[in-house]
Amino acid sequence: MSLLTQSVDVQAFASTQLALLDAELQSELQETSGLISNTSPTSLQRAGLAVTNLVVSSQRTGFGGRTVIELGADSATSGSNGELPEHGIRTGDIVLVSEQPAGTAKKREIEDLEKKGVRGVVTKLKRDTIAVAVEEEREDTSISGRVWLVKLADDVTYRRMNLTMEKIHKMSESDYSIFMRVLFGLSSPSPVPQNLAADPEYGKIDWIDPTLNDSQKDAIRFALASREVALIHGPPGTGKTHTLIELILQMVKRDLRILVCGPSNISVDNIVERLSPHKVPIVRLGHPARLLPSVLNHSLDVLTQTSEAGLIVKDVRSEMDAKQASIKKTKSGRERKAIYGDLKELRKEYRERERRCVSTLVGGSKVVLATLHGAGGFQLKNEEFDVVVIDEASQALEAQCWVPLLAAKKAVCAGDHLQLPPTVKSTNSKVKPKIKEGESIIKGMALETTLFDRLLSLHGSSIKRMLTTQYRMHENIMRFPSDELYESKLVAADAVKDRLLKDLPYEVEDTEDTNEPVIFVDTQGGDFPEKNEEEDTGRKGSLRSLFGESKSNEMEAALVRQHVRKLVDAGVKPADIAVVTPYNAQLGLLAPLKEAFPGIELGSVDGFQGREKEAVIVSLVRSNTEGEVGFLSEKRRLNGMLMHPSSPAGVYRLHGGMKANAHLIVAMTRPKRSLVVVGDSDTVKRGSKFLSNWMDWLENNADLRYVDAASIEA
Numbered sequence: 273m274s275l276l277t278q279s280v281d282v283q284a285f286a287s288t289q290l291a292l293l294d295a296e297l298q299s300e301l302q303e304t305s306g307l308i309s310n311t312s313p314t315s316l317q318r319a320g321l322a323v324t325n326l327v328v329s330s331q332r333t334g335f336g337g338r339t340v341i342e343l344g345a346d347s348a349t350s351g352s353n354g355e356l357p358e359h360g361i362r363t364g365d366i367v368l369v370s371e372q373p374a375g376t377a378k379k380r381e382i383e384d385l386e387k388k389g390v391r392g393v394v395t396k397l398k399r400d401t402i403a404v405a406v407e408e409e410r411e412d413t414s415i416s417g418r419v420w421l422v423k424l425a426d427d428v429t430y431r432r433m434n435l436t437m438e439k440i441h442k443m444s445e446s447d448y449s450i451f452m453r454v455l456f457g458l459s460s461p462s463p464v465p466q467n468l469a470a471d472p473e474y475g476k477i478d479w480i481d482p483t484l485n486d487s488q489k490d491a492i493r494f495a496l497a498s499r500e501v502a503l504i505h506g507p508p509g510t511g512k513t514h515t516l517i518e519l520i521l522q523m524v525k526r527d528l529r530i531l532v533c534g535p536s537n538i539s540v541d542n543i544v545e546r547l548s549p550h551k552v553p554i555v556r557l558g559h560p561a562r563l564l565p566s567v568l569n570h571s572l573d574v575l576t577q578t579s580e581a582g583l584i585v586k587d588v589r590s591e592m593d594a595k596q597a598s599i600k601k602t603k604s605g606r607e608r609k610a611i612y613g614d615l616k617e618l619r620k621e622y623r624e625r626e627r628r629c630v631s632t633l634v635g636g637s638k639v640v641l642a643t644l645h646g647a648g649g650f651q652l653k654n655e656e657f658d659v660v661v662i663d664e665a666s667q668a669l670e671a672q673c674w675v676p677l678l679a680a681k682k683a684v685c686a687g688d689h690l691q692l693p694p695t696v697k698s699t700n701s702k703v704k705p706k707i708k709e710g711e712s713i714i715k716g717m718a719l720e721t722t723l724f725d726r727l728l729s730l731h732g733s734s735i736k737r738m739l740t741t742q743y744r745m746h747e748n749i750m751r752f753p754s755d756e757l758y759e760s761k762l763v764a765a766d767a768v769k770d771r772l773l774k775d776l777p778y779e780v781e782d783t784e785d786t787n788e789p790v791i792f793v794d795t796q797g798g799d800f801p802e803k804n805e806e807e808d809t810g811r812k813g814s815l816r817s818l819f820g821e822s823k824s825n826e827m828e829a830a831l832v833r834q835h836v837r838k839l840v841d842a843g844v845k846p847a848d849i850a851v852v853t854p855y856n857a858q859l860g861l862l863a864p865l866k867e868a869f870p871g872i873e874l875g876s877v878d879g880f881q882g883r884e885k886e887a888v889i890v891s892l893v894r895s896n897t898e899g900e901v902g903f904l905s906e907k908r909r910l911n912g913m914l915m916h917p918s919s920p921a922g923v924y925r926l927h928g929g930m931k932a933n934a935h936l937i938v939a940m941t942r943p944k945r946s947l948v949v950v951g952d953s954d955t956v957k958r959g960s961k962f963l964s965n966w967m968d969w970l971e972n973n974a975d976l977r978y979v980d981a982a983s984i985e986a
């Protein structure tokens with residue numbers, strides 16, 4: 273990754289970002305439209321990207337005055353229970369609902385489909401229905417007959433990032449705030465007193481949670497004292513969010529107004545849930561369909577309807593519903609047109625009333641929370657904040673961070689730059705950034721270089737504080753990642769440092785598998801060779817682009833199954849066990865575990881960053897005489913594959929811009945009480961220095977087990 277260690281020409285920065293963002297959007301659009309036009313509806317459905325054979329079962333007015341259509345299974349094709357088939361569509365997905373093409377028809381243009389259908393956001397999923405809030409411009413399109421629903425690329429995020437970068441591009445140097453100057457290295461950050469713990473202002477803080485550890489307190493003092501920017505580096509399990517909550521509450525006490533953002537809805541909701549008991553006035557922006565049910569009572573859209581000012585808005589909504597219903601009964605085109613006209617007027621009124629209500633609600637909140645791109649919505653247009661707090665900043669694109677930062681005076685970013693970087697598709701695609709004539713460009717700048725990374729290179733660790741006590745892993749599980757990545761600075765909290773599976777709060781037998789924190793099942797010796805998935809399954813044609821090449825290892829899968837069985841027999845609940853592997857084909861082989869042990873988690877290493885589990889089993893798959901490690905060892909960025917988590921068949925989405933080492937770091941830092949690694953040390957250690965160190969460490973420190981191939985039941 274190329275980082276910028278010097279000050280940045282802001283205009284060139286913005287034009288480079290614009291070119292990179294455009295290339296990224298083009299790659300995403302190409303990928304989606306390529307899939308939609310070359311793959312049959314049935315295959316897309318299998319891939320979790322579409323649902324076929326649907327009919328519109330109802331239509332009504334939903335949140336924000338949008339038309340919501342509800343889709344159910346077409347009774348001519350569904351079974352007697354009316355349930356929808358398994359699908360990979362999630363609430364919040366942007367989808368197209370359109371007349372269904374013939375089953376075998378393949379070649380189709382996405383534009384044609386859009387003409388015949390409507391775009392919208394999925395707002396609710398039930399076993400038998402999917403609700404879609406239709407995009408405003410197209411809501412007078414009535415769709416009938418058999419339809420299908422296809423997932424589209426989400427371009428809203430890009431529009432917001434582009435707008436922000438364009439604004440920055442247009443600014444002249446005299447427009448730059450001191451905050452902006454620091455972030456681009458044109459000025460140095462204001463100095464922070466050396467010994468904050470002894471400082472008259474920051475030394476004696478009345479902590480809301482007095483159990484915070486010293487590194488957490490230190491980070492909070494530092495973030496409060498910094499004038500322009502502070503980074504909080506939180507390795508896995510060190511209480512990054514915990515620290516942010518205290519920081520936000522301390523800022524509220526100091527009468528500061530705060531905007532809290534994260535790259536994903538879940539990262540923001542996590543903070544809303546934890547701030548909520550503290551009774552500070554907070555409001556969460558964002559489409560209610562994308563929020564966790566537990567935070568809905570802080571959702572701006574919901575408050576808009578339940579607050580006093582909201583009640584007036586509600587009246588207009590009922591009127592709109594009545595109009596919607598009358599459309600169905602009307603046969604005459606002229607009458608319909610008149611009704612659509614009325615609806616348009618009502619919608620205008622609705623929006624005006626809603627806008628007034630929104631500005632009262634947002635204006636009255638000390639803490640406003642939104643996703644990074646959500647901060648670019650109309651609701652925050654003229655709002656001012658003293659501090660912008662960004663959680664999971666190391667997983668956000670820098671352009672995304674600038675959406676809230678453009679109007680900021682100070683930023684606090686929390687993250688861990690050693691974990692997975694944000695996903696970027698354009699790095700390996702054929703789309704190359706187009707540079708506009710006359711624009712200067714910053715060579716070597718990459719879209720996936722995060723703000724967190726760039727600021728660290730620019731200002732060094734003087735703008736950062738690291739959290740060092742971790743509350744997740746047994747001491748031995750923590751040791752290798754701490755030594756290799758975190759300068760041996762991590763310390764395991766007393767409560768977790770010697771916790772084993774046998775000490776779980778429910779009954780678990782003391783066995784050789786439940787009383788060891790780190791087990792290495794070494795399959796070296798060549799008896800457990802890998803297989804190339806593509807050769808074996810013979811998948812053809814365009815599906816190859818969906819499924820791609822992957823590796824599997826049947827004997828490793830058998831060893832994993834055997835280990836899971838032993839843990840469960842000893843009393844460990846399947847829900848406390850996760851099996852992870854970097855290869856999708858291996859996930860396919862392991863899939864039967866889900867039926868045998870309901871509740872067990874099965875996933876690719878990148879899908880579960882940050883989620884802890886009592887026991888994690890990692891299957892490394894690679895085993896060959898050539899010492900080929902490929903994906904596991906890749907230092908350059910590569911197109912990894914992400915398994916669609918909800919797909920029954922094991923489906924793959926292209927997923928780019930990953931560092932393989934980061935995948936493994938995520939896997940090895942998730943377990944609390946037991947990490948089991950299954951792999952061929954001979955092959956794997958030839959992959960990279962990091963892998964070789966890991967294998968050596970495991971050989972010397974783990975409970976080592978060699979396996980006799982003959983003893984394994986396939």
Ligand SMILES: Nc1ncnc2c1ncn2[C@@H]1O[C@H](COP(=O)(O)OP(=O)(O)OP(=O)(O)O)[C@@H](O)[C@H]1O
Pocket residue numbers: 483484485488506507508509510511512513514515743744882883
């Ligand atoms: N000072 C503390 N004392 C006791 N427990 C703590 C402390 N700080 C954090 N924890 C606990 O550590 C766990 C991890 O905290 P939190 O979820 O805030 O971590 P995080 O670093 O944001 O996690 P992740 O690694 O998933 O990003 C939580 O169970 C939390 O209650």
